[in-house]
Amino acid sequence: MINIIKYSQEEKNNNQLIDEIVNFLFINLENFGDPIQYIRNALNYAFGRTNSNSGFVAVAYNDNNIMVGAAVVLYTNMKGVFPENLFAYLAVDKNHRHQGIGSKLMQYVLDNTNGSLSLQVDPKNTARQLYEKFGFEVKYLEMRLYRM
Ligand SMILES: CC(C)(COP(=O)(O)OP(=O)(O)OC[C@H]1O[C@@H](n2cnc3c(N)ncnc32)[C@H](O)[C@@H]1OP(=O)(O)O)[C@@H](O)C(=O)NCCC(=O)NCCS
Structure with missing residues (x-):
């Protein structure tokens, strides 16, 4: 059986848990992953470690209480132009x-x-099928200007 636990700001000082989630994501995102620091930044935001930003992490554990899945949601404090x-x-x-x-x-x-959610997915990633199954659709082409 899979048990899902929601973690948020109450765990902001639980470094062991946060490190475990960062490492889990870094390993299991595989080809579609990010540098570990990007993942850590997202976790710091979700756990409210950086100013007033927040969100939550849902972690799936198996019968042996081993982490087998994780999802990270960040609250934008916006509505409309950004979900x-x-x-x-x-x-x-x-x-x-x-x-x-x-x-x-x-x-x-x-x-x-x-409210609404947005996400990014590589067009080649089969995860796209999962998102579409839940009703996500392509709305915009994302453009970025990278600056240091
Ligand atoms: C994407 C991911 C989270 C799916 O997890 P999962 O536990 O295997 O997903 P599920 O078993 O619930 O499958 C959900 C649906 O996803 C799709 N899917 C998942 N993996 C798939 C694959 N390798 N090939 C084809 N479809 C796939 C199917 O549509 C499936 O629906 P179905 O079971 O009704 O056919 C997992 O493959 C993963 O961690 N991938 C690497 C990280 C990643 O790409 N994350 C997304 C970044 S945007």
């Missing part, structure tokens, strides 16, 4: 995929957020 929630990361342990854990996490995120 209320940024779905920053979703990953399931390599050895536990195709068992519905990603879908469970997605449903959990939808049940535990208010």
Whole structure:
């Protein structure tokens, strides 16, 4: 059985938990991942470690209480031009995929957020099918100007 636990600001000083989630995401995002510091920045934001930003992390544990999936949501404090929630990361342990854990996490995120969500997905990533199954659609082409 899969048990999903929601962590947020109350755990902001739990360095061991936050390190575990950062490492889990870094390993399991694989080809579609980010530098570890980007992941840590998102976690710092979700746990309210940086000023008043916040969000939450939903972690899926198996029967042996091993972390097998994680989803990170950041609250934008916006509505309209930017949706209320940024779905920053979703990953399931390599050895536990195709068992519905990603879908469970997605449903959990939808049940535990208010308002709209946006996310980024590589066009080649099969995760896109999961997102479409839950009603996500391509609305805009994202453009970035990178600056130091
Ligand atoms: C994407 C990911 C989270 C899905 O987790 P999962 O537990 O395997 O997902 P589920 O078992 O709930 O599958 C959900 C749906 O996703 C799709 N899907 C997931 N992996 C797939 C794959 N390798 N090939 C095709 N479809 C896939 C299917 O549509 C599936 O629906 P179905 O079971 O009704 O066919 C997981 O593959 C993962 O961690 N990938 C690496 C990290 C990543 O790419 N994250 C997303 C970044 S945007």
